[in-house]
Amino acid sequence: MGALALAIPIILHLLHDRPKNKQEFGSLMFLDKTKPPVDRKRRPSHLLLLLLRCLALLLLAFVFARPFVTVDDPADAAQRDRQWITVLLDRSASMQRGDLWEQAKAKVQATLDQLGPGDRFSLIAFDDSTEPLAEVKSWLGSRSEAEVNVPLERLAKPGFGGSNLGQALVLAGESIEGDEPVADELGADEQPLARREIIVISDLQKGSRLGDVQGYEWPTGIKVTLEQIGEDDQGNAGIEQVASRVPWATAEAAPSFRISNSANGIGDELEFLAHTATGETLSQTVHVPPGRSRVVELPGEWARKSVDRLAIRGDVAEFDNQFHFAQNRQQTVHIVYIGQDKPNDAEGSLFYLASAFQQSTTLDFQVEAVSGKSSGPLPEADLYVIGDTVDDPLAQALGQAIEDGATALMVVQSPGQAANLGQWLGVDGVVIRDIASRDYALLESLKLDHPVLAVFRDARFSDFTNLHFWKHREL
Structure with missing residues (x-):
């Protein structure tokens, strides 16, 4: 812009070139009016003066530009400002969409390219939990880059957890604040950390939790940079089981599932699928408007079949469209009581044993009573409850079952049971x-x-x- 000002003295120099002599004349009434001729060959005079004026303006523009010249000093290059870069890599379930994971790893590599000798680098992966992957206290170029790439490549793909970004930020902030060396701890050739930055590489889904940051006093001087990858322009739908107090195994109950459709979903019609262990696929259409969710109860005919996987179909991102589970089945627990008690005797142990083990939706207790004086074979059981003295050969059979790993509970009701206890423990003198x-x-x-x-x-x-x-x- 200063050089454009050179046109000013040239224009003024040309305009200043006017006739110097004046000639007085009596009357102009007998002369015809004519336009003054245009001299296209007008040339500036006093060229030395014009040149000095242009040089003066150039010098003035040069002064206002304040030019300076830097000279690289090898000694100064060795004393460059050090930086501590911490990368928080999102490995939650939403990172399974498309090529987001490959984009995230490429972002990490781009960050590694910005590091110089002596810099510090930390790599932390997070979802519901936080896991430090790599820590380099002094960057050594390709050697340090290989050290970081080993755990990064070991993390082949994201998991199925949620995203707790707040917890990861607090952990990174506390790590930087607590591990930064003070001036007295620095070596002779070691420079203090001039820059401390946390780079978050994530798709920044709305479900990411930030509650831990709200009550945390952020350390001074630590900068946070968000590197968002991917554009969620096609929406997503997901399925999750609704908590219920009634177990599935009850005859009348069936589990319920919440199907959610994101606000930018491509439509409101989804297909609810059930895959059985025999390979059969059951289907039902569910309408869920974008931005809403709907609770769907598993149809009764589905619940009566051996369903091992549920799914939804109709959205673009399929990473969270599957729900795997194992149906609760009643397990039979066989309990054998050995004693002389009557089932209806409120003073006996058998009465309270039968009352304690009540049938539930997942466990079916079957209590069988056997006399301690019985000469028949010992029934198989998951638990033996001994409430009286046991005679041979039943005592020998019970001792062999205990030695083979059976579980037995002995209710000591008389000193006469000492002989049985010593027999089963393999010791003498039990009193x-x-x-x-x-x-x-x-x-x-x-x-x-x-x-x-x-x-x-x-x-x-x-x-x-x-x-x-x-x-x-x-x-």
Whole structure:
């Protein structure tokens, strides 16, 4: 722009070239009016003066431009500002769409190309959880790049988890803030970190959770850059099971599923499919407007079949269109009680045993009573409950079953059961004594990590201080 000002002195120089002599004349009434001739060959005079004026304007433009010349100094290049780049790579289920995962990995490679000697780099993958993949404290070019690419290639594809971006950001921020060296810890040739940046590579779906960031005081000087990949212009539909208090195995109940259609969905008609274990495919049309969801109950005829996979069809992204599950089936648990109790005797153990094991939607308990004096074969069972003395040959058969891994629960009701206990444990001198005291006794310790007592681990049920025993048996 300053050079364009050179036209000003040239124009002024030409306009200033006017006739210098004036001649007085009496009257012009006898002269005809004519236009002054145009001199196309007018040439500027005083060329030296014109040149000086142009040089003065050029010098003025040069001064206002404030030019400077830099000279690269090898010593200064070695002392370049260091940076710490942390990449948060989204590996949630939505990254399975199209070629988003390949685009994300290409973004990581582009970030690696920006690193210089001495820079620090961290790679963290996140979905519902956060996993550090690589950490390079001083970048060494291709050697460090290969170190990062090994765990990156091992992460072949995204999983099926959600996206908790807030948790990943907090983890990265705390890691940078807590691990950054202070000035006293730097080496003689090591420069402080002049730039700290977190780069988020994600498709930035709306379902990503950011709650952890809201209550977190963000560290000063850490910049966050969002690298969004992919354009969700064709919408997506998904399926998930609705939580229910009624198990599927009950005769009248059937599971329900929520089918959601994104706001930019391509249509409102979806196909709800059920694939059975025999290869049969059942189908039903479901209308879900874009931006809405609908709860669909599994049809009764489907629930009665061995369905092992549900699906929806009708959207572009198919990564979340499948729902795999195993139907709950009732399991039969056979319990054998060995004793002399009558089923209707409210004072006996058999009565309470039958009451304790109630049939449920997933477990069918079958309680069978066998006399301890029986000479017949020992029935097969998942659990043996021994409430009285057992005579041979039943005692020998029960001992062999216990040795083979059967589960037995012995309810000690008389000192006479000591002989059976010693026989099954393979020890001599087992004695059971009845203890009676004037004051009550308490339970001293319980192994709540044992499977039998695991149900009492909850703090609501683990307080046994109100249980007082005036009579007990000592083993």
